Amino acid sequence: MSNYLTSSRVNISLLQEGAAKDLIYLLDKCDGPKVIILDEGLTRPIGLIATYSLLREHDVKEVFILNDGKLSNFREKVKNVIFITRPYLTHMDMICDNIHKENQDDLKQREYHLFFVPTRSLLCEKRLERKGVLGNFVLIEEFRCFLFPLENDLISMEMNDCYKELSLENDPTCLYRVAQAIVSLEDLYGRIGRVTGKGPVVKQVWELVSKICLEPRKANSKANRNYKTIDHLVLIDRSVDLMTPMATQLTFEGLIDELFGIDCCTVELPADKFVSEEDNVNTLARKKIVLNSNDEIFAETRNKHFNAVLMNLSKRAKHITSEYDENRSGKTVQEMKQLVSRLPYMLALKKQLSTYTTVAGLIKELTDKTSFRDLINVQQELILGIESDKVLPQIEDLISNKFDLITVLRLICMQSAVNSGLKQKTLEYYKREIIQVYGFKHLITMTHLENAGLIKIQANSRSYAVCRRLLNLDVYEMSEVDPDDINYVYGIYAPLSVRLIQHISKSDSKILSDVLPLLPGPIVEHVNSDVDQAPNNSFLVDSQKVVLVFFIGGCTFAEISALRFLSSLEDSTIEYVIATTNITNGNSFIKSLLIPEINNSLNK
Known part of the structure; x- marks a missing residue:
């Protein structure tokens, strides 16, 4: 169990412990030494719930990444080969290739098992059968882990293609998974008192939740569903607010x-930036930093x-140095004992300080560039609606200089969002210029962005302008150091999604009655009156209400920071917990909508 997961009213460590227990139960069904072949996209999520040392305790000798070709040579002789993967056909093809290229002796001596995450897929099993591999598996199981714990107030399904599947592929599978995730949370934390949702898919999700709840419950259901830990569930469809992911986060x-x-929770940075010049470190080496x-x-x-x-880091450095010097000057035995007892903590802080000062320095190198500052200025002008209803000369210049295409597309998507669409002439001009400068293949790119709703033709209604005024989305005067509103996370822009959540949580009917009809999709409102307060919270008469916000289609770290800011306010009566299909930003959001060939060319 990770200690940092326990400091919320909703104890996220219970989710981690339950998932780890389920995984170990499956592993123990494969008696004897074993290796795990892991879908690469699950490597870090699985690492959040089960450490390598825990796996070793259950006879796991090695862990490999799923790839085409022959299986790796194992260092130790093993009886069990366990594939753990999401139900994707491409992964089934890799598994088939692995098994087909095994030699006959290995095939006879080993037992092969397949664990699907989170659920089995008939389509995948048919693919294995068609390729003559299905019969090789002794066990085919489900590892029903729908949510992975990132923080004490943050859980993610790690489904990075959710928005693409919904908007471009018309595949609603992820909605069923979201519904299953919600039901799994109710199994763990009790029934949710109230549900509110907004957006094209939320009605379907809640109908699926209701349907799943009517199905027979497992005998070992983890919680008494007749009490509540979570007071209110707010479902937000990403398509309700496509402006926010396109803006540059400033937290x-x-x-x-x-x-x-x-x-x-992991970032990889150049390792040579974290050592002294005398140390001989490969400039291509990467340092992994776990962020929690x-x-x-x-x-x-x-x-x-x-x-x-930077100001905060500087203050902390001075405080640590001062405390260390003060303790070191102590003369008595008792004072020296106190210093010795605190020394490991102070050294750990000093190391953390060094790491994050370096990270901040790397960021500053990039944010001090004229190109970055110009980009923020253009975005802020768009947010404020300054002459934004025409072809923007700044975007023209970026295209003519063949600037990073994703950055250009983010600005065009922002312009479309703030104007509730682009004029036909403006959109055609951008298309023509992009195809001419970046290549004809990007006609597909523009088509995908249109089909996904990020770019559209302007309608008669200017709903975004009305929402901006009613929700007070652009707050020009603010303090970056000591903010009093959520707009600081994007500079001058308060995320529409979080403002909406803020008003829904407070049941601000006057604002909501004006705003909700302007946003896409139906409204869901449901109250479970037959639930009681959780036993361990029954004495908290005036305690904060717990609101679980579930983003369907992804959310940004800035939105998460904004919700944390609202929870931290002195007069706040609400504690927010965040669940999401995935965490995204403007770059990853747009890239998720592109075809692989274009993505590969952009990454070169």
Whole structure:
């Protein structure tokens, strides 16, 4: 169990413990030494629930990544080969290739097992059968882990293609998984008192939840569903607010994700930046940094505006140095004992401080560039609606200079969002210029963005402008160091999604009655009156209400920081817990909608 997962009213460590127990139960069904062949996309999520040392305790000798070709040569002789994978046909083809290329002796001596995450797929099993491999498996099981614990207030399904599957492929499978995830949370934490949702898919999700709840429950259901730990579930369809992911996040954690990419709480940075010049380190080597609230320094800075982070790190460094010097000057035996007892803690803080000061320095190198500052200025002008209803010369210049295409597309998507669409002439001009400069293949790119709703032709109604005014989305005057509103996470822009959640949580009917009809999709409202307060919370008469926000289609770190900010306010009566299909940013969101060939060419 990870200690940092326990400090919330909703004890996320229960989710981690339950998932680990389920995985170990499956592994123990395969008696004897074993190796795991793991779908690469599950490597870090599985690492969040089961450490390698825990796996070793259950006779796992090695873990390999699933790839085409012959299985790796195992260092130790093993009886069991266990494939753990999501139900994707491409992964089935890899598994078939692995088994077909095994020699006859190995096939006779080994037992092969397949664990699907989170559920079995008839389509996948048919593929295995058609390729003559299905009969090789002794066990085919489900590892029903729908949510992975990232923080004490944050859980993710790690389904990065959810929005693409819904908007481009018309595949609703992920909605059933979301519904299963919600039911699994109710099994663990009790019935949810109230449900509110907004967006094209939320009605379908809640209908699926209701349907699953009517199915026979497992005998070993983990919780008494007649009490509640979670007071209110708010379902937010990403398509309700496509503006927010396109804007550049300005929090510390948000910028780390924007500039370097965070994958399941881990960022990889150049290793040579974290050592002294005398150390001989390969400049191509990467240092992995785990980002969670286990690190006190990161917990303090992650949700701050980046301009406040360097100041905070400097203050902390002075405080640690001062405390160390003061303790070292102590003369009595008792004072020396206190110093010795605190020394490991202070050294750990010092190491954390060094790490995050370096990370902040790497960010500053990039954010100090004129190109980055110009980009933020263009975004802020779009947010404020300054002459944004025409072809923007700044976007023209970026295209003519063949600037990074994803950055250009983010700006065009932002322009479409703030104007409730683009004029036909403006859109045709952008298309023509992009195809001419970046290549004809990007006609597909533009078509995908249109089909996904990120770019559209302007309608008569200007709903975004009305929402901006009613929800007070652009707050020009604000303090980056000591903010009093959520707009600091994007500079001057308060995320529409979080403003909406803020008003839903407070049941602000006047604002909601004006705003909700302007946003896409139906409204869901449901109350479970037959649930009681959780036994361990029954004495908390005036305690904060727990609101679980579930983003369907992904959310950003800046939105997470904004919700944490609302929870932290002195007069707050609400504690937010966040669940999401995945964590995204403008770059990863757009890339998820592109065809693989184009993505590969952009990554070169």
